[in-house]
Amino acid sequence: MAKHCVLAERSARQILKARVKALRAQIEPARAEVCDGIHDMRVASRRVRVAVSEHAFLFPQARRRRFQRRVRRITRALGKARELDVVIDVLQRLRKDFHGPPRYAVNHVVRRLRAERDQQSRNVARGLGDLDTHKFDRRLLRLFEALSPTQDCYVKHAARRLRRRYQNLADHYDVWRKSGAEPDLHALRIEYKKLRYACEVYAALYGKAMTAFIERLKDTQTALGDWNDLRVLRGYIEQAARDAPPRAREGMNGLLDAVDGRARGLLEQFACGARTFFAPAERKKTRRLFVKQEARCCQKGAMLDAH
Numbered sequence: 001m002a003k004h005c006v007l008a009e010r011s012a013r014q015i016l017k018a019r020v021k022a023l024r025a026q027i028e029p030a031r032a033e034v035c036d037g038i039h040d041m042r043v044a045s046r047r048v049r050v051a052v053s054e055h056a057f058l059f060p061q062a063r064r065r066r067f068q069r070r071v072r073r074i075t076r077a078l079g080k081a082r083e084l085d086v087v088i089d090v091l092q093r094l095r096k097d098f099h100g101p102p103r104y105a106v107n108h109v110v111r112r113l114r115a116e117r118d119q120q121s122r123n124v125a126r127g128l129g130d131l132d133t134h135k136f137d138r139r140l141l142r143l144f145e146a147l148s149p150t151q152d153c154y155v156k157h158a159a160r161r162l163r164r165r166y167q168n169l170a171d172h173y174d175v176w177r178k179s180g181a182e183p184d185l186h187a188l189r190i191e192y193k194k195l196r197y198a199c200e201v202y203a204a205l206y207g208k209a210m211t212a213f214i215e216r217l218k219d220t221q222t223a224l225g226d227w228n229d230l231r232v233l234r235g236y237i238e239q240a241a242r243d244a245p246p247r248a249r250e251g252m253n254g255l256l257d258a259v260d261g262r263a264r265g266l267l268e269q270f271a272c273g274a275r276t277f278f279a280p281a282e283r284k285k286t287r288r289l290f291v292k293q294e295a296r297c298c299q300k301g302a303m304l305d306a307h
Contacts (some may be wrong), residue, residue, distance in 0.1 A: 007295070009147060010152035012055040015201060020140060021063070023131065030078065031128055033121065038082050041127075045075040050197040050274045052143075054161060054218075069128060069137045081120040086115050087233040094258060101127025101251030102258070109240040109255070128136040155293050158202040165195045173278050175214040185267075189228055192221040202303035207294040213286065220277045223270040230263040 018184025023044040043082040048071050052064055088110060095106045130136065169191040196217050203210045234256065241252040276282065 003151065004149035005152060005154050008055070008058060008150050008152065008157070009155060012051075012058050012147060013144065016048070016055070016144075017147060018052050019044070023048055027128055027131065030124065033081070038085060038124065042075055042078050042082055045071050045078075046193070047076070047197055047200065049243060050194075051201055054198060054201045057152065057157070058150060059143060060148075062296075063139075063143055065144050067143050070136060070139060073130050075117040075128045077123045081117065081124050083232060084113055084117040084120065086229050087236055088117065089278065090229055090233055094255075097180050098251075098255070099257070101210075101247055102254035103251065104130055104248040105237075105241075105251035107254045108244050109237055112240045113236060138152055155205060155295060158205055159291045162195075162198060162202060163287060165191075165198045166286055166290065168277060169195050170213050170283060185224075186228065186231075191222050192217065192224065193282075194275045198219065198259070205295040206289070209292070209294075213289060216277065220270065220273045223266045223273065227266040227270060230259050230266065234259050234263075238257065241301075 010182050023041070026037055030041040031037075037121035049068055052059070052068055052071075055066055091106055091110050091113070095103060095110075098106055169188070172184070172188040172191045176188050196214060199210060199214050199217065203214065237252065237256055237259065243247060244252060
């Protein structure tokens with residue numbers, strides 16, 4: 001009789017329970033519409049989705065997809081509110097550096113964005129309502145009930161998944177290096193997130209080496225995330241310029257120049273860090289990391305720490 005991989009089933013339960021618990025812990029901060037609370041809720045919801053995706057081979061497709069759709073609704077419902085919180089915060093930090101027309105421009109854009117942000121409260125409440133219901137609990141329970149054993153080695157599964165995620169990231173980086181196009185850079189940013197969340201799922205298999213890798217991944221990713229915030233902000237400024245009063249309109253070009261200058265600096269910072277992160281020697285080192293787990297699949301007493 002074929003042996004089942006006990007570690008796979010145990011890991012899926014522990015990790016998913018921990019991710020859902022972390023998601024629920026953000027309900028009250030998000031309900032209070034604290035900026036970090038909404039951000040943390042969105043991140044937690046993504047981590048739940050990734051935890052399910054990385055263990056998809058253990059769940060019936062239909063139940064898994066229903067559960068993931070429910071969690072995705074939470075992520076999307078909070079998305080616009082989070083985006084507006086970020087760009088308002090960036091503008092408020094920029095304002096202290098301006099005087100005269102550019103400052104009037106900042107004030108006009110902030111007033112416009114705050115009005116738009118107020119309208120998002122209903123979406124935030126709807127997203128939280130999707131989580132704080134018995135239906136969500138029932139779907140989570142049904143997902144666990146449907147969890148089926150596998151003969152596939154969980155340790156080998158983790159290595160395959162991470163190597164594939166990393167290769168996707170490296171491929172997107174190479175594409176962007178050749179094109180320099182903004183859409184390719186945006187796609188690269190998404191691949192960074194996917195790899196980071198997947199690494200977090202399997203981190204307990206690898207120990208300190210994976211923890212260090214995730215930190216390096218975050219360091220490279222941070223500048224790219226800040227660049228994207230400025231990219232989004234630029235679009236809002238251009239929209240706000242259309243109905244700006246004369247004094248504010250006069251300062252719009254100065255504001256856009258400042259945003260563009262900061263974005264270029266962040267892009268240079270990212271490019272410098274990425275050249276090191278994707279250097280040939282580092283690529284080999286990273287690929288070796290993914291096949292050198294500390295855990296051994298189905299080893300007696302093997303457990304995962306689901307932090």
